[in-house]
Amino acid sequence: MSDEANFKKGLSLRFKLITFFVLVAVLPLLAGGIWSIINVKSELIKNTHHSNMLITDQIANQVDQLIKNRIDLAASLAKTTNVSKMDPEELKSLITPIKDYYPDIDVIGIIDKSGRQIVRSDDNKLLDLHDRSYFTEVMAGKEYSVSDVVISRSNGKPIVVIGTPIKKNGGIEGVFQISLILAGLDNILAASKTGQTDYSFITDSKGKVVAHPDHQIAAKRTDFSALAPVETAIKGQNKGSLEYLIDGTSWQSYYCVTPFLKWVVVTQQTTAEATAEANILAQNTLLVLALGALAAVLVGVLFSTMTIRPLNALKKELLSLAEGDLTQNVQVKSRDEIGELAHTFNKTVVQLRELIVGIKASSNQLSSHSQELASSSEEVSATIEEVAGTANEVAAISTQGAENAEESARESEQVLQVAVEGNQAVRQTIEKMGSISSASENVSSAIEKLSKQSNKIGEIINTITNIADQTNLLALNAAIEAARAGEHGRGFSVVAEEVRNLAEQSATAANEITDLIKEIQFGVEEAIRAMRYGNEEVSEGAQIANNAGASLEQIIKAIEKNIAVIKDVADGAKQINEGTQQLTAANEQITSTIQQVSGAAQELANIAFELRNRTERFKVNSSENDQNA
Template sequence: MKSIQTKLTVTILIIFLIAMSVLGGLNYWKARTIVTGEITSSMEKLAENSALSIGDWLDKGIFHLEGIAKAPAVQSGNLEEMAPFFVQVKKNMVKFATIGYVAQNGQAIDAKGFRLNFGSKTWFQEAMQGKASVSDPVLSPSGDLEIVLAVPIKVEGKINGVLFGAISIADINQKVLEIKAGETGYGFMVQENGLLIVHQNKEMAMKINVLESKEASSAIKATYERMVKGEKGLAQYDDKGIATTVAYAPVPRTGWSLVVKVPTAEVSKEVASLTVISLVTIIVVLVLAGLLIAWYARSMTKPLRELEMAANRIADGDISNITLDSNADDEIGRLSHSFEQMAGNLRDLIQKISGATEQVAASSQELTASSEQSAQAASQIATSITNVASGASEQLAAANDTTAIVEQISAGIQQIAANANQVAAHSAQAAEKAKDGDKAVEKAVNQMGQIEETVNASSQVVSKLGERSKEIGQIVDTISGIAGQTNLLALNAAIEAARAGEQGRGFAVVAEEVRKLAEQSQEAAKKIAELIGEIQEDTDRAVVAMDNGTREVKTGAEVVNTAGAAFREIAGLVTGVSGQVKEISAAMQQMASGSQHIVDSVKRIDDLGKKSAGEAQGVSAAAEEQLASMEEIASSSQALAKLAEDLQVAVSKFQV
């Protein structure tokens, strides 16, 4: 059971099966109790009504005898008059086999004229005590089984004898054997001593005494003991291996008990049919419930299957057209809506990253090209500054020579003139070099300006990339927050499902699966955040490098501008020197008197030459540092281009 649909269906079916089984068991037990109670109650009523019916039948016989006992022929006590009277009565009352009179001494005469002595009979003794009596079955003189009904004959309030009427037991047999219960149940009658009076098995009637039988079990004997005591009730026992249910009731005016006997299997037959109906009902309900539950589980898990497919597509890098068809206003519906929004945001994020990486790649290429050009320009500046330094050194040497010449002025005007001409030639050369240096510095200044513009543009692009990376980080934080909230909702759903107990287990499984999806989404957002963090760190380093490059370029530009100013000053000084040398050549006579001025001028030239040489060396060092900075910028831009390329490869895995 790997799918939630199967788990949900099976779980609900098991719960439904348990509920239906418990309900069916309770219904079966209740129905069994009711049906068994009705059947046994009907058996008890049948036994009681049948006993009362026989009692009524006996009461009618006693009532007839009591009417006959009031006849004058009977009241007279004359046996000669009674015999023909009894014959006439018997003709009108065929239920009696015979009718007779018993005197106080026990002598009796019946309608047939037989004279017998019944003084020892129980029924006679009870009648002489003033109450009607019914005897147990006895053999008549003719050999038939009969029961005797006896009533006292009262004359003026005194008992003058007993009137009796004999009834064939066949009449009672017919009434008892007509009793039917169920399909095979029947009735029988027991005498007060345990003897079977009436039974459908004629071989048992008047022959089997249950209380004295060795074959009867203790349960059977205990039941018969209650019967002979005149009790009524219901009992169950095994009769020769067959479970039997009996209902019994006493017969009025007698010590007999009428019994209705039914196999217990027949009593349980109705219950068995109810069992079959209950089982069929449970099976039908389970089948219908299974179909309904399967349909419900399928419709309930359909959004989850769509979520799974969408998550697999995103895992494979395909985030194009992620749409989920879920209009449910529940946790799953809201999860589907949030997942669809997350996919859309992720698609927009990937598109922005892709565009930004393209811009970064292009800008890094432009920055690399500009830094290479700046490096070349810086190299040229360094070369030019070296030449300037060389020219300054030559100028310094010329100034030293001039000083020596001035010190040797006293040696001869001619030598001074020659040296002055040489100084003029060197001064003209120095002027040309100074002009060339000025042009080179101007060109270096222009190149520095271009480098500064390029570096500023690159810095702006990298800064913009950093801002985009921060926006991406915020979006990833939003995604992570949604995933966390989803995880929390799933945890709350699992807690509620656990509180619901067994009914909430299917939903608990569904909540656990939702929580796993949220954790996977949160993990993916975490990985994206780590990647964006690395991009932001690289971007920050690029921004720092750009800022350092910008500062170095500005410093280089200031140094170059200073060098340009120095070159212009040198050019002016060299021009002045050239003019002074010409004046020396034109006015040789005046040199003698102004030699001290010449010495002073030459010293100033010497100081300026030293200063120019130092500044030229500083400019050369700055140019070399600028060259190194440009190489570092080129290296950083190449690394940035490589990083942008790697990011493009990572983003290209997603289809938007």
């Protein structure tokens, strides 16, 4: 699959720019709006708590004041002379108009010391109240007593009973009783309402409802002790703000405990109503966000159009570049980053054009050099074959020289044996002096022959040395040509270096063989001189028999030395043979290397051809466009 098929197009630049402008416009507005809503909501809740606090404190004061006023009324009436007389008729005439005057008073009664009512304002049955708390507490010495809230039997409404002492001459004669209807609390609660959902209610110290906007709840004395604000107040926290849930509805409440009665007053409002202004602000914020987003979209469309137009022009030229056309330039008038990008693109195209032209020229030059290197490799290969032939000849001659040296050694040993026998029997030596002379001549002839062969070996070694020098020169030429080829000729440079090293090794081996030949020639010359000396001694031995023993001793020494020299010659011949074998192996290695060089040269030529073909697809001037057309 092509790269274009593999490429999956993502979000367009236009979409990204529009999205960016929308985010830039909306996010700050959104963050500011959320921050404002949170702050406004928090401030509204604070205001609600403060308003609830004021209302609750006012209600608490009014409730306490209402009860205090009726306590004061009861106390002042209890101190009158008519009351202290404890005369039922007089008391009746006193309390009836007072009860009628105060509509929140349900019943006024007078209780004697025994706890029985002696008179009532409503003419109902007189009751025995000796066990009521308000009676017992007052009789025990308290200045007043307020009962728990109870439901009136006469009207079914919550009431409290207030009791104050009736004193005479310092003693308590009875209790002045006022049953106070708590309906007046409803008016206080109604006057405190300011919103749609806010309301206040009152419970006693045990959490049972005393007054509530829903009169049924108050009439039933519903227990609110488990309600969060009431529960908190009952547990000893006299006042505070509290948010809590009832049936999934959030309420902002404020509670306080009345200082006098220790009742609990709660004022609360739904969180929704308390933060209604924040909801309006949220709606306005959404409207502003929508308008900001619309404006951002319009700006994004305009800006993206101005941005994408030059990019599309650059894209068109990039497609031409991908097809190999290096003759085009991008025309962008803007001086921003896109203009810099277009300028850089044009500069890159120029540099790429110059690079392609250079590659074409280099590929042609590389092809030429690779052909020259292949030709040089063939010449070196021919020279190596010639060296191999010469080495084989040297090996054959050295082998023959070794065989002759061994035979000379055997003959010398025979002469030595004869000399020893002559030393033992001088007379027999004299008789056989002729045969000794003949044997000595044979030895001299063999040694002279060995000397000639050594000279011939020296000439061959000179030939090997010349060949090695020539090989070294050819390797140097190959290295120079490889260096000209640059990076592509690095492999040929290594091969040429190996060829030069092998040539130097061949020259070194030839020099060593030359040294050995010189030693052999020196030994041969000494052997010849010794044999000549032996012949002279044999001649003289025939004449001077008395000196035969001494002469034979000299002959023995000379022959022993001759044997050593001959062995050295044999060893030298063997070394020459080994050297020629090494030279042959080196020639084979050089031949293999030359073949690698030839193969590499051919590969270079192929690479140059391929490189030239690949660069042909690029158009670097308008004339090529005309030709292609």
